[in-house]
Amino acid sequence: MANMTAARAKALKEPGRYCAGGGLYLRIRATKVWVQRLTVNGVRRDITIGPFDLVPLAEARMVALQNRRTLWEGKDPIAERRRGAVPTFREAAERTLAERRANWRGDGHARAWERTFERYVFPALGQMRVDAVRGDDVLRVLFEDDLWNRKPTTAQRVRQQVRTVLGWAQAREFVERNVAGEAIDGALPKRRRRAKSHRALPHAEVRELLAKVEESRSRAAVRLCLRFLILTAARSGEARGARWSEIDVDKRVWTVPGERMKAGKEHRVPLCSQAVAVLERARRLGSRKGCDLVFPGRSGDRELKDMALTNALWAAGVGERATVHGFRSTFSDWSAEQGNAPMLAEASLAHAVQGVEGAYRRTDLFDERRPVMDAWGEYVGA
Numbered sequence: 001m002a003n004m005t006a007a008r009a010k011a012l013k014e015p016g017r018y019c020a021g022g023g024l025y026l027r028i029r030a031t032k033v034w035v036q037r038l039t040v041n042g043v044r045r046d047i048t049i050g051p052f053d054l055v056p057l058a059e060a061r062m063v064a065l066q067n068r069r070t071l072w073e074g075k076d077p078i079a080e081r082r083r084g085a086v087p088t089f090r091e092a093a094e095r096t097l098a099e100r101r102a103n104w105r106g107d108g109h110a111r112a113w114e115r116t117f118e119r120y121v122f123p124a125l126g127q128m129r130v131d132a133v134r135g136d137d138v139l140r141v142l143f144e145d146d147l148w149n150r151k152p153t154t155a156q157r158v159r160q161q162v163r164t165v166l167g168w169a170q171a172r173e174f175v176e177r178n179v180a181g182e183a184i185d186g187a188l189p190k191r192r193r194r195a196k197s198h199r200a201l202p203h204a205e206v207r208e209l210l211a212k213v214e215e216s217r218s219r220a221a222v223r224l225c226l227r228f229l230i231l232t233a234a235r236s237g238e239a240r241g242a243r244w245s246e247i248d249v250d251k252r253v254w255t256v257p258g259e260r261m262k263a264g265k266e267h268r269v270p271l272c273s274q275a276v277a278v279l280e281r282a283r284r285l286g287s288r289k290g291c292d293l294v295f296p297g298r299s300g301d302r303e304l305k306d307m308a309l310t311n312a313l314w315a316a317g318v319g320e321r322a323t324v325h326g327f328r329s330t331f332s333d334w335s336a337e338q339g340n341a342p343m344l345a346e347a348s349l350a351h352a353v354q355g356v357e358g359a360y361r362r363t364d365l366f367d368e369r370r371p372v373m374d375a376w377g378e379y380v381g382a
Contacts, residue, residue: 006057024064026052034060036067040076047077086174089133089165090126093117096168108305113161120147120158130169135179138162139187148188200326201318203334206230206380212316222308224282225295229309229324231275231377233331233348235262236324240304242294252276256350267350270370272377331376344372 032052067077163180229239252271335345
C-alpha cells in the first residue's frame with residue numbers, strides 16, 4: 001500500500017500495520033499511529049512519528065524522509081530527536097533536586113543546594129542546554145573570583161552538585177559524558193592540606209558575646225542553649241539534645257549517656273552555678289507535654305536545628321570569627337592559661353585519651369573538674 005492516500009488511511013479500521021512507503025507505516029491498535037521502521041547500527045528500530053489524528057500523511061512522510069537523511073549522514077535519528085528535548089542546566093538541576101528531595105530529611109539540605117546553584121552555578125550555566133556544557137564551562141564556575149582557592153570547601157560542593165546534575169543527564173542520555181567528573185581533574189590545581197580548625201573566639205570576648213546574644217532577636221531556647229553549651233564546654237549535639245532526665249539540679253550534675261557522646265561513653269559534667277541558672281530559665285520555656293528536652297525547638301517537641309546556634313552567632317555579629325564548636329577550643333585555651341593540668345581540660349571536653357594513659361585511666365576526674373568549671377562559669381557567665 002505504498003500508494004496510500006490520506007483518504008485510504010482515514011478509512012482503515014482493522015488492527016494491523018499498513019505500509020505507506022519509505023519505511024513508513026500506519027499502525028492500528030487501540031489508536032492509529034504513524035511509525036517508521038529503520039535499521040540503526042545494525043539493529044531494527046521503530047520510530048513513532050505521531051498519532052494519525054494530529055499528524056497528516058504528508059507531514060509523516062516528510063518526517064520519515066528527514067529521518068532517512070539523518071541515518072544516511074551516519075547519525076542516529078532517535079538520538080537526534082531526543083536531543084531536541086534536551087533540558088537547560090537549570091531545568092536539569094530542578095528535576096535532579098525534585099527526585100532527590102524525597103530521600104532527604106527536612107528541607108535544609110535541599111535549600112542549601114538551591115542557594116549554591118543560584119549563587120555560583122546558574123549565572124553561568126543556567127540557560128545552557130546540558131549537552132552544550134563543556135569542561136571549561138565548569139572550570140569557569142570553579143575559578144570565578146578565585147573560588148577554588150579562596151573557598152575550597154564551597155568550590156568542592158559546587159563541583160559535586162554540578163557533577164550530580166550532569167550525572168543525571170548522562171543517565172538519561174542527554175549527554176554522552178560527565179564533563180564535571182574526572183575529565184577536569186588535570187586542570188584543578190592541587191591544594192596543600194592544612195589542619196582544619198574551627199574558628200574560635202578569644203576567651204576574653206566570651207562574656208561580651210553572651211551579652212550580645214541575650215540582646216539579639218534569637219529565640220529564648222536558642223539563646224539559653226548557646227549559653228549552656230559555652231558554660232559546659234559541650235558539643236552542639238550534646239547541648240541541643242540535653243534531657244531533663246539527664247540532669248540532677250540539686251547535685252549540679254549533667255550525665256550525658258554514651259549513645260549521645262562522640263566516643264560512645266557516658267560523660268558527667270559538673271554544672272557551675274551559672275549553668276544551673278540557665279536551667280532554671282529553661283524550665284519556663286514552652287514545651288509540649290511529655291517532652292523531655294531542656295531546649296525544645298520551635299515545634300515544642302523536637303531538638304533545635306544545628307544551624308540555630310550558628311545563626312545566633314551571626315545575629316550577635318561574630319559569625320565570621322567564631323563557630324559553635326570553636327567554644328570548646330576557647331575553653332581549652334582559657335584552661336591552659338589558668339595553669340590547669342591538660343588532662344583536666346581533656347576530661348572536661350570528653351576527649352578520648354589515647355595510648356598507655358588512656359588504657360590505664362579509670363577515673364573521669366569529676367571532683368577535680370568541678371572547681372575548673374566553677375571558675376570558667378565565673379569568668380564568662382554574668
